[in-house]
Amino acid sequence: xxxxxxxxxxxxxxxxxxxxxxxxxxxxxxxxxFSWFGRRRQGEAHLLAAPDDAPPVDAVxxxxxxxxxxxxxxxxxxxxxxxxxxxxxxxxxxxxRGHDYPLRSTMAALxxxxxxxxxxxxxRSWLVNVRxxxxxxxxxxxxxxxxxxxxxxxxxxxxxxxSFRQALAVQAPA
Numbered sequence: 546x547x548x549x550x551x552x553x554x555x556x557x558x559x560x561x562x563x564x565x566x567x568x569x570x571x572x573x574x575x576x577x578x579f580s581w582f583g584r585r586r587q588g589e590a591h592l593l594a595a596p597d598d599a600p601p602v603d604a605v606x607x608x609x610x611x612x613x614x615x616x617x618x619x620x621x622x623x624x625x626x627x628x629x630x631x632x633x634x635x636x637x638x639x640x641x642r643g644h645d646y647p648l649r650s651t652m653a654a655l656x657x658x659x660x661x662x663x664x665x666x667x668x669r670s671w672l673v674n675v676r677x678x679x680x681x682x683x684x685x686x687x688x689x690x691x692x693x694x695x696x697x698x699x700x701x702x703x704x705x706x707x708s709f710r711q712a713l714a715v716q717a718p719a
Contacts, residue, residue, distance in 0.1 A: 607660055611639065613646050622646070625663070628677040629699055630655060632670040643695055665712040667691055667701040675713060 610621045628640045636647040637655050648655065656664065656672055667673045673691060682690040687703035701709055 607658060611646075611648070613641075624659065625674070625676065627659075627664075628674055628693055628695055628697065629667075630664075630672040637672075640695070640697065662712075662715070665709055667699055667705055667709055669702065669705075671699050671701075673699055673709075678713075681710075 609624050611624065611627075613620045613622045622639075622641050626641050628642075630640070630648075630652070631638045632652040633647070635649060635651075637650050637652055638645040638647055652670065652672060656666060659672070663674055663676060664672050665675055673693075677694045678691055679694050680692045681701070682692060684690055687706065689701040689706050689709075691699040691701050693699060
């Protein structure tokens with residue numbers, strides 16, 4: 546469109562408005578594309594369901610593996626490889642060998658399915674595999690910071706700390 550001297554101001558205003566709307570929707574579309582690509586690259590985890598035609602090999606209540614989809618391929622991840630889980634809205638992010646895999650589940654549902662002797666609640670939003678725990682750093686106010694073997698740090702609430710230490714005492718070899 547070329548500006549013309551005889552064009553009225555409403556025509557110019559409409560032209561500028563439509564130009565801005567097109568630019569806005571282009572930016573939104575680009576952002577959605579990159580977020581979709583990032584989610585696809587990150588992957589997603591699923592609980593394995595019972596097979597339709599035969600009894601399950603593993604107990605479905607306490608799965609030994611999770612099905613993880615990443616870059617269009619499916620992988621099985623051992624439950625013991627999960628370092629910790631963090632609640633994130635309607636998802637729980639599973640931390641496995643330095644990568645996060647979102648699992649569409651609640652923290653309470655995941656905690657029921659995992660072995661309570663290995664996975665201990667450290668915070669309302671965190672579940673920790675005690676086999677990957679390196680040390681506990683006490684903080685002011687009765688809280689603690691859990692140092693994991695991958696270098697990650699997980700908060701431990703003041704309310705959960707006594708039961709967390711009790712679970713560690715049970716875990717310790719006699």
